[in-house]
Amino acid sequence: MSHRSFSWMTVAITLALGLAAPAFADLCPQCRNRSHTKDIGSCKLCDGRTNSGEFALDMDCSDRLQECEQCRKALPPKAPKFNEKQSGIHKYGRWVYEYTISNEGSKSEGYYGKLSYFGRPIPEPADINDHLRTPWGLMHWVGQPAVAFGSHGWMLQPRPSRPLGKLIQPTASVKVP
Ligand SMILES: [Zn+2]
Ligand SMILES: [Zn+2]
Incomplete structure (x- = not known):
């Protein structure tokens, strides 16, 4: 394989991985402590498949709105704090x-x-x-x-x-x- 095609492949793989970044959907602390039915429901906002019939949101909408998949309460911030004194x-x-x-x-x-x-x-x-x-x-x-x-x-x-x-x-x- 030539260097050229190899680097293009690397670019393609990197792009694919970038776009496939996981949705960090989550449950609020209260809902996380409950058990959930194993059936699949549909998201109240986009009709996407939810992880449980009891959930209001699918993973995409939970991640985008930072709301609990089940009850739609605001999720607590999860990303590590960054230093605002540095770019x-x-x-x-x-x-x-x-x-x-x-x-x-x-x-x-x-x-x-x-x-x-x-x-x-x-x-x-x-x-x-x-x-x-x-x-x-x-x-x-x-x-x-x-x-x-x-x-x-x-x-x-x-x-x-x-x-x-x-x-x-x-x-x-x-x-x-
Ligand atoms: Zn949705
Ligand atoms: Zn919740």
Whole structure:
């Protein structure tokens, strides 16, 4: 096999694995302690197959909305905490959070957060401080100020000068077909 075809194969395999990132569906602590019927149900949101006839959501919707598969309560954040003093790309299942610090150490230090699910950026919400659940906890849309200084995009902390917005629940169309 030539080097060239080998590297293409590696790319193809990497892509396939990336898209096949597991859905980190989960149950809330209360539901995890119960026993569940072994039948299959259908998801109330997308008609996908649930892991038990007693569950409201399938694994995709549970992961995307960070809600318990059974009772739809918010799941506690599961991803390891990251250092907000350092730029980094953080991945958890299908979720990716890209955090960048610009002009580090200067007076105009800026913070940029990009959030995507299943290979697609989460669409810009209507209002500042609209937020969604992620494996790292609530992420807030703080807008895209023209100045380099301060926070931009998706941040763990809401913009303090503005009221808290509404909860965004990404639709299934955010998924790669
Ligand atoms: Zn579903
Ligand atoms: Zn539950």
